Amino acid sequence: xxxxxxxxxxxxxxxxxxxxxxxxxxxxxxxxxxxxxxxxxxxxxxxxxxxxxxxxxxxxxxxxxxxxxxxxxxxxxxxxxxxxxxxxxxxxxxxxxxxxxxxxxxxxxxxxxxxxxxxxxxxxxxxxxxxxxxxxxxxxxxxxxxxxxxxxxxxxxxxxxxxxxxxxxxxxxxxxxxxxxxxxxxxxxxxxxxxxxxxxxxxxxxxxxxxxxxxxxxxxxxxxxxxxxxxxxxxxxxxxxx
Amino acid sequence: xxxxxxxxxxxxxxxxxxxxxxxxxxxxxxxxxxxxxxxxxxxxxxxxxxxxxxxxxxxxxxxxxxxxxxxxxxxxxxxxxxxxxxxxxxxxxxxxxxxxxxxxxxxxxxxxxxxxxxxxxxxxxxxxxxxxxxxxxxxxxxxxxxxxxxxxxxxxxxxxxxxxxxxxxxxxxxxxxxxxxxxxxxxxxxxxxxxxxxxxxxxxxxxxxxxxxxxxxxxxxxxxxxxxxxxxxxxxxxxxxx
DNA sequence: CGTCAGATTGAACAGTTTCAAGCAGCGTGG
DNA sequence: CCACGCTGCTTGAAACTGTTCAATCTGACG
Numbered sequence: 001x002x003x004x005x006x007x008x009x010x011x012x013x014x015x016x017x018x019x020x021x022x023x024x025x026x027x028x029x030x031x032x033x034x035x036x037x038x039x040x041x042x043x044x045x046x047x048x049x050x051x052x053x054x055x056x057x058x059x060x061x062x063x064x065x066x067x068x069x070x071x072x073x074x075x076x077x078x079x080x081x082x083x084x085x086x087x088x089x090x091x092x093x094x095x096x097x098x099x100x101x102x103x104x105x106x107x108x109x110x111x112x113x114x115x116x117x118x119x120x121x122x123x124x125x126x127x128x129x130x131x132x133x134x135x136x137x138x139x140x141x142x143x144x145x146x147x148x149x150x151x152x153x154x155x156x157x158x159x160x161x162x163x164x165x166x167x168x169x170x171x172x173x174x175x176x177x178x179x180x181x182x183x184x185x186x187x188x189x190x191x192x193x194x195x196x197x198x199x200x201x202x203x204x205x206x207x208x209x210x211x212x213x214x215x216x217x218x219x220x221x222x223x224x225x226x227x228x229x230x231x232x233x234x235x236x237x238x239x240x241x242x
Numbered sequence: 243x244x245x246x247x248x249x250x251x252x253x254x255x256x257x258x259x260x261x262x263x264x265x266x267x268x269x270x271x272x273x274x275x276x277x278x279x280x281x282x283x284x285x286x287x288x289x290x291x292x293x294x295x296x297x298x299x300x301x302x303x304x305x306x307x308x309x310x311x312x313x314x315x316x317x318x319x320x321x322x323x324x325x326x327x328x329x330x331x332x333x334x335x336x337x338x339x340x341x342x343x344x345x346x347x348x349x350x351x352x353x354x355x356x357x358x359x360x361x362x363x364x365x366x367x368x369x370x371x372x373x374x375x376x377x378x379x380x381x382x383x384x385x386x387x388x389x390x391x392x393x394x395x396x397x398x399x400x401x402x403x404x405x406x407x408x409x410x411x412x413x414x415x416x417x418x419x420x421x422x423x424x425x426x427x428x429x430x431x432x433x434x435x436x437x438x439x440x441x442x443x444x445x446x447x448x449x450x451x452x453x454x455x456x457x458x459x460x461x462x463x464x465x466x467x468x469x470x471x472x473x474x475x476x477x478x479x480x481x482x483x484x
Numbered sequence: 485c486g487t488c489a490g491a492t493t494g495a496a497c498a499g500t501t502t503c504a505a506g507c508a509g510c511g512t513g514g
Numbered sequence: 515c516c517a518c519g520c521t522g523c524t525t526g527a528a529a530c531t532g533t534t535c536a537a538t539c540t541g542a543c544g
Contacts, residue, residue, distance in 0.1 A: 045474070063380070063381075063384050065384070065388055065389075065470055066470045066472075067470070069388045070388070071383060071384040071387040071388045073380050073383060073384075084373075085373045085376055085377060088369060088370050088373045089370070089373055089374065089377060091474065093377050093380065093381075093474075094380065113366055116358075116362045116365050116366060117362040120358045120359040120362050120365060121359075123358050123362060123365030123366070123369065124355055124358060124365070126369065127330060127365065127368065127369050127372060128330050128331070130369060130372050130373065130376070131326075131327045131330040131331055131372065132331065133376070134327055134372070134375070134376045134379065135327060135331060135335050137376060137379050137380060137383060138305070138315050138335065138336065138379060139305075139335075140383060141313060141315060141379060141382060141383045141386060142305050142307070142313040142315075144383060144386050144387045144431065145313040145386045145430075145431030146307055146311045146312070146313045146431060147307075148531075148532090149531075149532070180489085180490065180491090181490070181491065182489095182490080188387075189386065189387030189388060190532075190533090191532070191533055191534075192490090192491090193492085193493090193532090193533075193534080193535095194531090194532055194533070196491065196492060196493085197492090197493085197532090200492085200493095228307055228308045228309070230308075232287070232333065232335075390499075390500095391499075391500075422521085422522065422523090423522070423523070424521095424522075432500075432501090433500070433501050433502075434522090434523090435500090435501075435502080435503095435524085435525090436499090436500055436501070438523065438524060438525085439500095439524090439525085442524085442525095
């Protein structure tokens, strides 16, 4: 391994990368930048921006309705792309807010597309990464469309635990979670008041406790059952492309 | 133009394709197959299946919960991929049901990935197509998470009109729509009963009429306003890659 | 010490679901 | 040719889930 950035770890899980491929990948990382929590990096409707790879911290992508409501589409954790879709579609269909202070590395689209020419397997890998992101949005849609508030919250907390576990930031006991109840409300399509009540119910039922920036799974198995959580769509058992 | 399949039309809207690229694209189309309405082509959890490109008819992709509820993630119309994500992730995270009888052409993943090696621009184009699909799922998520039943229905019908217009199957007067009220319910996260009521309200308000397999926009502008519909995320003004 | 973001709780209210019933159209088999 | 069963649509009433409004509380920070 030449490099061991979060992106390499993520993509390497799908495609077994050769040394030349690793160096092309490394050359994509341009400027390193930091953004402070709460100050949007990308605004809905913006054009001509760059994409980023999140190195540390949490961010979220969201859409604002004209009546002021917002829907958080997804949260990003280290190793995830920020704004890749925006850049490909040429206009950002969403905004991106750092949930915490974050560090990112900039990726210029032109460089990314050039890299595809040099190592087409990289294109496949990025397509895979995009598919995986889409799968998460899809699961989120199911959450919001067909689960009640309790199941929705439980499922969300479990899913995030699984995602964080993949990058070494959590396990079946729990994880550090910088989200506010307002973030949860906007992500789950609930009111902040109801989020608070639902969290209390789950806590009193002895399943999860979310407090002081930490999610603690008090009874993981019961929670999995309650949420009908099936992590199979997130499984990846080693490189698929050799 | 060597070829004029729905896929070429779709991808050509993003990448200006050269003749060699067109022929690689044409070589992807293998067996032509048909499936009857209601009989799933792909089942959740299935592995090792092929991807398809829809040539005629409508399909939908959905996820089933263990309690029997279902959430329709998206509907596919001619030119759309079926099961591309499943194939990349190696396991299908969803099922696919033909809404009408459909015709598809099979695409073998191996061929697709080979094609990327021969013409990397094709990889970019497919990545773009996947991003566009993801953008639609995202908008769907906003629908379900933050709009009430009336707005949700109105927005959905408008969005579909716009999508169909892109492939010449609809305009601002309306479009042929083979969906049942049950399909709408499962897509919008509502009960079938409520779908019926909401359709009545929209009809009585003089905005849209959905009857006998046809959506008629009675007052397009009013409906756009009511639904807070902003089609900018679907716009594409000619090839982005030259 | 005052302010502000975030969390918490209660009570009234609204939107949506569920249950129940009935109707229309259509294809099938007796 | 008609009765039957099935799918899809329609409507009303009761029940429930989640929202809104309003108030209070806490800890962090300047």
